[in-house]
Amino acid sequence: MSRKLKIGFVGNCMLDECFEDKVRALIINSYMNILEQYKGYDEYVLISGATNIGSVKIAYEEAEKLGWTIKGIACELEKKYETFPDLKDEDVIIVGKTWGDESYLFEHSVDVLVRVGGGEQSLKETEHIKKLGIKVFEYDY
Numbered sequence: 001m002s003r004k005l006k007i008g009f010v011g012n013c014m015l016d017e018c019f020e021d022k023v024r025a026l027i028i029n030s031y032m033n034i035l036e037q038y039k040g041y042d043e044y045v046l047i048s049g050a051t052n053i054g055s056v057k058i059a060y061e062e063a064e065k066l067g068w069t070i071k072g073i074a075c076e077l078e079k080k081y082e083t084f085p086d087l088k089d090e091d092v093i094i095v096g097k098t099w100g101d102e103s104y105l106f107e108h109s110v111d112v113l114v115r116v117g118g119g120e121q122s123l124k125e126t127e128h129i130k131k132l133g134i135k136v137f138e139y140d141y
Helices: 017-037 054-065 076-080 103-107 120-131
Strands: 004-011 043-048 069-074 092-094 112-116 135-139
Touching: 004 017, 004 054, 004 120, 017 054, 017 112, 017 135, 043 054, 054 069, 054 112, 069 076, 076 092, 103 120, 112 120, 120 135
Parallel strands: 004 043, 004 112, 043 069, 069 092, 112 135
Antiparallel strands: none
16 A cells, blocks of 8 residues: 655745745755655655745745655635646645635645745644644744
């Protein structure tokens, strides 16, 4: 039977360019920590908000470099933004009409979470995930 680790990612979608290198370094560091602490999985799956902007875009890019599978969970508002190019329609689950409607499904779909920065929703989801007893790698910049 295949062992799959589902890694959630939350962070800033609207990311100032001057922080991109720092955010990328924090994401890479978190992924290396995950690979060290969660050995023996056949598949690593990154789940985030499906957009091709900000830290979410960087998270997907770095996951693909490692050969990880990528998935998205978002609300209908995600459609106002460019979807990360390598996500197929069947890889994205749309829940509800507004930001936060997808949070419950996202929070209950991950085995570990990475938070790099983030706004109100990212922080709220992180706290809910902690209450579920899920390991969180948190970074502020």
